[in-house]
Amino acid sequence: TRDDVCFPFLNLAHAHFIFKMAAVQGGLVDAVEEKDIKTEPSSDGIGNNNANDGGPLSASPSSSASAGSNKSSAGAPEDQQTLLAVLQFLKKNKLTESVDILRREAGLPEDSLDLKGGDSSGAGSGGAAGSGDAAGGDASALLSRVTASTASSAAVAPTFSPTAAGEDQPDVNVVLSAYSQQGDPKLYPVYYSGLKRFIESVLDCHRAELSQVFYPLFVHMYLELVYNNYESEAKAFFEKYTGDQECYYEDDLRILSSLSKREHMRGNETLLDFRTSKFVLRISRDSYQLLKRHLQERQNNQIWNIIQEHLYIDIFDGMPRSKSQIDAMSGSLAGEGKREANKAKVYYGLLKEPEIELPLDDEDEEAENEEGKPKKKKPKKDSMGSKSKKQDPHAPSQTRIPLPELKDSDKLDKIMYMKEATKRIRLGPDNLPSICFYSFLNAYQGLTAVDFTDDSSLIAGGFADSTVRVWSVTPKKLRKVKSAADLNLIDKESDDVLERIMDEKTASESKILYGHSGPVYGISFSPDRNYLLSSSEDGTVRLWSLQTFTCLVGYKGHNYPVWDTHFSPHGYYFISGGHDRVARLWATDHYQPLRMFSGHLADITCTRFHPNSNYVATGSSDRTIRLWDVLNGNCVRIFTGHKGPIHALAFSPNGKFLASGATDGRVLLWDIGNGMMFGELKGHTDSIYSLRFSRDGEILASGSMDNTVRLWDALKAFDDLETDDFTAATGHVHLQDNSQELLLGTYVSKSTPVIHLHFTRRNLLLAAGSYNP
């Protein structure tokens, strides 16, 4: 009971918190559910992506404003055109709520609409009221405005969509309309093969670069043929040239080849993306000039048009890149990331650890070690004090993102962490970690996600049967808090109130959480072990209390399966991403997202918070990784180079590096500072589902469907990093194939795919997966 004497304040506070939680349990859940059922009421007139809720993030008003301006500047007329068309389409299908939401989320400038619509004020206020009836009533008025504005904006900006000007009823067709221009389809193969011949005839150094043009050209020509109903020509064209394309586009080509009718193009999101986003190529100036000259000499307008309209050519000065350099970076759905996309400054440094007094630490240990002996008062030493050093120049300011105050329990946990850290094993090539494997047995329901708490005391599994199960890994059993009625009976002043509130009858090794209505694909513990997040196919993210083992909140916003979710390392915030291609940042006490990160062209498959909580990384099945600034919602990094959907991400503990694993079985290492790839770890033979750095970042562990855990020498990979200014400036990677040198070990499991990895605080590696005999 010495503990209790030592922390009277802490106990009280904690107890109070729990009381509150237990008392409001029923009511709270109900209220939240109720809110969730309603669609998000439109909150502000700007209706920006970064709908700031007046939450903790509002501590930085200037940044939020800048985000707004940023977004609206991005809303080029062309995009708006698209949006309006989509709105029109939604209206046609009587999806009024979606219209409302889309309009709000896309930040369609209300004022521009107001200019056109006569009844703007009424509609505007109605929309803002957000009740279902009002929205329904307004819909027609609203949409008529949309139509009007569309027509006029089409007239205003004829350069962007020349054909749209002719139509008075814009439709999804507008989006595809650029394909409607006529050209002799018979000549497409001629054009293409002409270009091919040219590119094959140029000097070797240019050939690799110019060959990048093949794929986007091929796709656009094919789509154009399909769009113009030249079905057989399209098929012939595809058959003839599909073999020329790089193998890593195989998946996309497969989708493409299945498409042979104009009607099919409409519903196909992949293609709409291809059409609306420009394919990015990096080409040296010399090569580009060569291409341009050739096309102009040949009067090859068809190809030139496509290049102008659908390709973004990022021209750089200097030596053309080699084939291997190009291959390392390409492979994503929409080409490489633009160089300027990775120019923004990223504060990747770590936040300064809060100073924690350790007044009771020594006493504790003594009490444990030398029981009965009289305590000697040692001079109090502040173990944190020695650690506090100068602010990392790359670190964001401590308050850049408002973080929750540390509770006493958090401080206690930090102290525990420090203690454990002193017993940590230094890992290295000669000192590899031991591996413990947690096998899920009898998981007929299909294990889909696993997470450990940071202190490795709990393990949770998400299952395909919609359940979430939590196990205690330590001998300490899981107990619920007593019911509200019983809590009234206990003595709140007693020292062991924390013990007393727990219901001993409920003690068990595991608990099952019911609530989802679809497979649970993502799962994440809060750092303080009080909460658990789960994301599911049913489109919700749920927050569970690990004190009561009940659901506290269901966050609704993703209307499609949510593939992954991850708690911020500082708690409170979390990120989720799913099939709707939008990553959302939430705070646990807000039922609406604080930020929405949109830009991925396909499903977001995995999400991860940066150790300093200022950034989030998202991996997608468009084969790119994006890094987003939590503060303003901007995309600050785009990493391309994977050839398959990305399913695992891990930040190095110092925040400088990012590792990513994909279905292509490769792990890529990224330098966040300059946005460059600096390592490629080849070895796995199947999808990589988990990545984790050891606590000091010396070892990278990767777990895969091929039933192996592999350990990589991360330190060596970082050291080999050559950071001369030239490479950083040009953005060219020089990868050496040193996977074999970096591979420290391959550890095979027994028919158990490794779907989660975790380093304990002492650097023991835990792996988890379900046994599939």
Next chain:
Amino acid sequence: MARRRFAEVSRESVKLMAESAGAELGDDVAALLAEDVCYRLREATQSSSQFMRHAKRRKLTVEDFNRALRWSNVEAVCGYGAQDALPFRPAKEGELFFIEDRDINLVELALATNIPKGCAETMVRVNVSYLDGKGNLEPQGTVPSAVQSLSDDLLKYYQQITRAILGEDPHLMKVALLDLQSNSKIAALLPYFVYVISGVKSVSHDLEQLNRLLHMVKSLVQNPYLYLGSYVRSLVSSVMYCILEPLAASINPLNDHWTLRDYAALLLTGLYHQILLSLQKVLSDPVRPLCSHYGAVVGSTLWGGRCAVERVLFPHLPAYWANLQAVLDDYSVSNAQVKADGHKVYGAILVAVERLLKMKALSQPADGGSSGQPGSAVGVVGYRVSSPGLSPPPEPLSEAALGIASHLQAGGAGCPWEEWTPVPLPAMYCELYSFFGDSLAVRFSTGPGFGSYPPCPPSQLGDARKEPCGPASNPDTARKMPQLTANLNISPRQDGSPRTDPPPPSLASTGPGRSLARSSSSSSSSSSVQRSKSSLSRSGQRPAGPSRDVFPKARFTSPQTGLPVFSFLIGGRQRGRRCKLPVIGRVGKPVRRWACSHYSLHLPL
């Protein structure tokens, strides 16, 4: 012809489905619909694979597909959610494939006394797999220290024997080895002997000693009372050492270490065959439980490789099949457990033979069959898919009579497999197809490329295997040789008469040269081919020459281009509102109208 890499639903199938729903469709409408169905199907498959990936599985389930359908606002397909795969069977009588959907005897089920227990609770178990990055398993290849305390007699025996074998006296050595070969009471000493043998590494300079140790291995192997068990590994490593290492003794060119290596290699085959034999013994023992059979099948697949499957499993298959079929067809509740075991064995055999077929195909690209390279299969379209008739089961090799270690007696020359002759791929495929039907994932065309292969292995087969490749040699079955590639979209329309199949092209033309002389001299089998040729109507429109020119290039595409293929069928004209496909298993005559389509859904996994 376009390369069909994807699912194609034929127009006929669409029309059939429409008819069963009571609508008549025109050809053009059906064609349009068929194309749209294909597209939607592919789209749904693409998106279902995403659910599979996120569920961290390798196997696409019906549930995944249904989720994809649901998210695209399409009604889900109900009734196929079972975890275990549904058996997909050919009907023997007709060219018909169906999913087995048996009646369940509810009464029996309800009154059954063995009520299955609920499924076990999901749990997490932890084990330290690798300590400090090293496996915590005992290091491989070591011999455990004394397993049991030895009696004084045994100890004495051990000392005497080792002394005799490693000693000077050749006669004594011979006696010792003979005793080692026949003594029935030395099981307890086995670890010690194995340990002694593992001493090869320390005497690598002494050729004589090495020789003796190897003889000791031979004696141990031949001792019928010894079960080598896990010591085989250690023995193998010792023998391998003699085979592979640059022995110290070989520095001196006078030393005849070559003989040693030969001898060691021979021993190794002895060990290999010993395992093969014991596998085969188990498999051919009907009294053994199914799990033992499973072990034997898996063992020969994974351990023995192609050779083992081909020699152990394949010849025994017809005999074994009958037993297995009986087990699988017994649907009574009391048989449930046995039946489940039977399915395991079935699955194992299936995997084994598929591997065998694949490897065989890859290993003889020059004279094997043709591949599923649709683009090049010019004249093949007219072929029809048919379920193969029952070919006369080849007689299993008669090896049972041979003793366990008899193969070593003649210095390796008496290997019982000496008389074994490889079965040609087409024949093997036909036979296997008759057992497995479309469950076989490996498909081969039996087009001209196949036909030109000698239908029967050379005459030395003789009596050991009468007509082992019946399907190829007999006109009736030759026609039924399955013709399954992605391109073969067979519809009833295309072949008004099912007998139009082109015969196997003449042997005299471009078949691999080696077959010619022998096959003409061989007895009935090849002449029956000749007859079959004449008896069949030739589809003359197909120029034989060019197609044959095309084939050699296209045979057996490399694995990365060979897409997984499966075929399915929408069958039966359904009157009224019966929603089930006709139950065909017990129908005497196959249903008249049907359409068969070939599918190759390639999923990005």
